[in-house]
Amino acid sequence: MSIRTIEWTGDSLLLLDQRALPGKESVLRCSNASGVAGAIRTMVVRGAPAIGVAAAFGLVLAVPCTRGGKRPWREAFAAAAEELGGTRPTAVNLFWAIERMRGAASTLPDDPEEARRGLENEAVAIYEEDIAANRAMGAHGARLLPDGASVLTHCNAGALATAGYGTALGVIRAAYAAGKRIHVYVDETRPFLQGARLTAWELMKDRIPCTLVTDNMAAKLLGDGKIQAAIVGADRIAGNGDVANKIGTYGVAVLCRVHKVPFYVAAPCSTIDPGVRTGKGIPIEERDADEVTHLAGKRIAPDGVRVYNPAFDVTPARYVTAIVTEKGVLLPPLSRAIRDLFR
Ligand code: MRU
Numbered sequence: 001m002s003i004r005t006i007e008w009t010g011d012s013l014l015l016l017d018q019r020a021l022p023g024k025e026s027v028l029r030c031s032n033a034s035g036v037a038g039a040i041r042t043m044v045v046r047g048a049p050a051i052g053v054a055a056a057f058g059l060v061l062a063v064p065c066t067r068g069g070k071r072p073w074r075e076a077f078a079a080a081a082e083e084l085g086g087t088r089p090t091a092v093n094l095f096w097a098i099e100r101m102r103g104a105a106s107t108l109p110d111d112p113e114e115a116r117r118g119l120e121n122e123a124v125a126i127y128e129e130d131i132a133a134n135r136a137m138g139a140h141g142a143r144l145l146p147d148g149a150s151v152l153t154h155c156n157a158g159a160l161a162t163a164g165y166g167t168a169l170g171v172i173r174a175a176y177a178a179g180k181r182i183h184v185y186v187d188e189t190r191p192f193l194q195g196a197r198l199t200a201w202e203l204m205k206d207r208i209p210c211t212l213v214t215d216n217m218a219a220k221l222l223g224d225g226k227i228q229a230a231i232v233g234a235d236r237i238a239g240n241g242d243v244a245n246k247i248g249t250y251g252v253a254v255l256c257r258v259h260k261v262p263f264y265v266a267a268p269c270s271t272i273d274p275g276v277r278t279g280k281g282i283p284i285e286e287r288d289a290d291e292v293t294h295l296a297g298k299r300i301a302p303d304g305v306r307v308y309n310p311a312f313d314v315t316p317a318r319y320v321t322a323i324v325t326e327k328g329v330l331l332p333p334l335s336r337a338i339r340d341l342f343r
Contacts, residue, residue, distance in 0.1 A: 002205055003159040006045065006053055008124065011065065013057045015045045018160055022201040033062040033080035040087040040094075043192070047161020048235045048271055049130050052093030055084045056123035059101045063116040073112040077105055077119075089283040090244055090312050092236040092273045097126055130163035133268040133326035137167055138174030141231070141266055141324035145175040145182060149228035152218060154187040155246035156198035157233025157266065167233040167266040169202060171324060176208050184210040185221060189246060191291040191309065215248050222259040230256050234267040234323075241317030241334025242279030243267075247310055253319035262321040269325050274342050279314035287311050 007014040012031040030036045036058030062080030063073045104122035108115040158169030189195035203210040236244045256263040289307035323330040330337035
């Protein structure tokens with residue numbers, strides 16, 4: 001894989017610093033759980049599955065690899081789980097991964113060396129399963145994209161947002177690898193510019209044809225009949241199929257409906273939260289005003305202006321044509337498809 005978003009060395013976690021892309025490919029080394037929590041909070045690593053995988057390794061780092069520590073490893077693990085869980089509220093993969101690591105921890109012995117090995121095995125499994133899930137989504141989803149299609153995507157749901165390959169971009173990658181002539185229109189994704197900075201960079205690295213547009217150009221593209229499908233990732237999918245994803249996704253979905261263009265969501269089962277009945281129950285992160293008032297560090301709005309900066313919106317299930325998961329393509333009625341999936 002040409003993009004290494006997350007790399008585990010055995011005693012530290014290496015994260016490709018996504019804040020510096022596309023200008024610089026620099027790597028941040030985290031050698032403790034607080035370092036990983038800080039990296040998630042400050043968007044060094046972002047994207048729902050990537051956040052979950054990073055947190056899992058953060059929990060490995062919480063446990064000392066030698067005996068004779070000052071406090072039992074379970075205490076350090078519990079404190080780290082708490083800290084990591086407080087970093088970003090919307091992407092459910094974070095909580096899913098922490099729960100999975102808690103489950104593994106509950107079966108491990110009191111000896112820290114053995115416990116750390118057990119936790120490491122679990123985190124590596126989460127990492128590898130994420131890549132496998134993305135590959136499977138690619139295989140299921142590629143069929144949905146017609147040869148010659150122009151496909152609109154929003155935010156970054158690629159290798160950078162996962163352990164590798166990507167969810168929405170994984171589907172695009174798989175269709176392209178199968179020989180389909182696909183052209184990707186990339187929404188720049190204000191205010192954090194994941195589309196312009198990350199998705200355009202990823203697609204160009206893989207030589208997949210793409211065109212960058214600002215978010216407010218999507219309506220014109222769809223109105224002009226230039227888009228045959230839209231595909232995005234997700235941060236959390238409620239039991240009824242409502243989809244929380246990067247702010248601006250809802251607008252894309254509504255435009256697709258108006259213009260009779262299919263709107264697809266690609267996400268692993270770890271992004272589905274059947275415990276939340278509808279999108280109304282999904283907590284939406286609000287981020288710093290600076291992201292809106294500044295562009296590349298330069299102020300673009302008057303000092304002191306009031307700002308609203310929700311990082312995600314919720315697309316009602318009725319606008320979703322299908323959800324591509326590693327277990328297959330879910331079709332409406334999505335509440336029933338999700339119920340069957342988790343049965
Ligand atoms: O704030 P971010 O960059 O973490 O938001 C990311 C997104 O909204 C992605 O579309 C989503 O996590 C899916 S990633 C496969």
